Amino acid sequence: MAPLDRSIVANVPIFASLSADDLDAILCDARSVRYPKDSSVFDQGGEAHSFFVLLHGHLRVEKTTPQGQQIVVRYVSAGELFGVAQALALKNYPATAIAVVDSVALSWPSALWPQLTAKFPALAAGALQTVGSRLQDTQDRVLEMSSEQVEQRVAHALLRLAKQAGRKVEHGVEIDFPISRQDVAEMTGTTLHTVSRILSAWEQQGLVEGGRQRIVLRDPHRLFEIAEGQGK
Amino acid sequence: MAPLDRSIVANVPIFASLSADDLDAILCDARSVRYPKDSSVFDQGGEAHSFFVLLHGHLRVEKTTPQGQQIVVRYVSAGELFGVAQALALKNYPATAIAVVDSVALSWPSALWPQLTAKFPALAAGALQTVGSRLQDTQDRVLEMSSEQVEQRVAHALLRLAKQAGRKVEHGVEIDFPISRQDVAEMTGTTLHTVSRILSAWEQQGLVEGGRQRIVLRDPHRLFEIAEGQGK
């Protein structure tokens, strides 16, 4: 296997506190894999053979009910730890992860998790924080779904996406990967149709700028007001 | 401080793998506190001074928006670890925990968490699993809220409560603590009114039996069918 240089994980927060030697030790068990756009990194229900760190690209994590209803659990950006099912005592992945653009991830066999955390307690602490902040996010989402109108939820979702994966463009912030109305609907618990209507209305008012699988926020501040309920 | 005997934590899963000596070491830093019904163990936004294990009773964990909207995040039963904000790198508690019946909890100063987990890695692993399964639950809840009708969600909520805190009674399973329609509404993202209507209808059909802050499931199997969407 090609040796992995530790410089490739310079921007991975969970490894930040480790020494160069420790990093090398960890990396020597890792494999680097390329996932082309639209391919899956792991599948819901599949055996949790590995855990991962995303080096480059973006993933969409989605969850499907037995009845076929689907939601987007979250998007993963470069530098994030994901697929730690094993650490949560799960034998199978609880969701599916799909590359929304060509992506690269490091992977380790799940079986190594106990040894690695034993040797590097910072890893366990980091994972706990990662999972904890995801729990926070998910609880906030429940709160949003209980208390906010669809329009507010969509505004929140866009702002969060922009924060996580926004790229400054000429007149606004563009979400840096292809995202459909359907995806936004599955993030906010609504339908493709309603999202389309809302975005059309916002486009009229110059708040956003659309396109096929493309969203640019032209007036994030106004969107924030809508998200907070000040809007109209 | 009165010494705590290790027998009191015999039924706490997170401590299950520890030796008697280790347990004694951990317990000697713990305080046992009694929380009368309706008192709060910690408050949303308050400084995260301690983490806890519930020895006896039941807690309701709730979260409030700036606008005053409230949801029930979950219920805590005896044996569970809770209030581990510190471990998730939070300085303040993200929710409020209220005793729904007279309860007893062990508490440790948050500051001890790093040392305890360093000394007893099983603790960190256990906390990770606890937080992980909460994340699972919360994600399932989002999925439910996106894809199910209110009636199904209420059925799911009752079944979950019964599983977690059900007590066999003459003709069914009773939720083992006082719970109002409002509470169920806040668990399922609906209103007191709708829950009341649904429970009334179910009572007519003999599926449940109500009362002031009291719910008895008389036909869990039928409720399960409703929860799964087979109903009506």
Added chain:
DNA sequence: GGCGGAACTTGTTTTAGCGCAAGCTCCCAG
């Protein structure tokens, strides 16, 4: 370069369940 389908838009109809309002019941305090 045109064909096919995925992504999106937009209009109309329908409905779940929320908001409001009124009244009931049971528990507890005085």
Added chain:
DNA sequence: CTGGGAGCTTGCGCTAAAACAAGTTCCGCC
């Protein structure tokens, strides 16, 4: 044992948003 209030029930209208239903546009592929 009586009064007050918390918890609950129930009726009614309304509305946000889902469902249903046609399109239109754009992109990649043969």
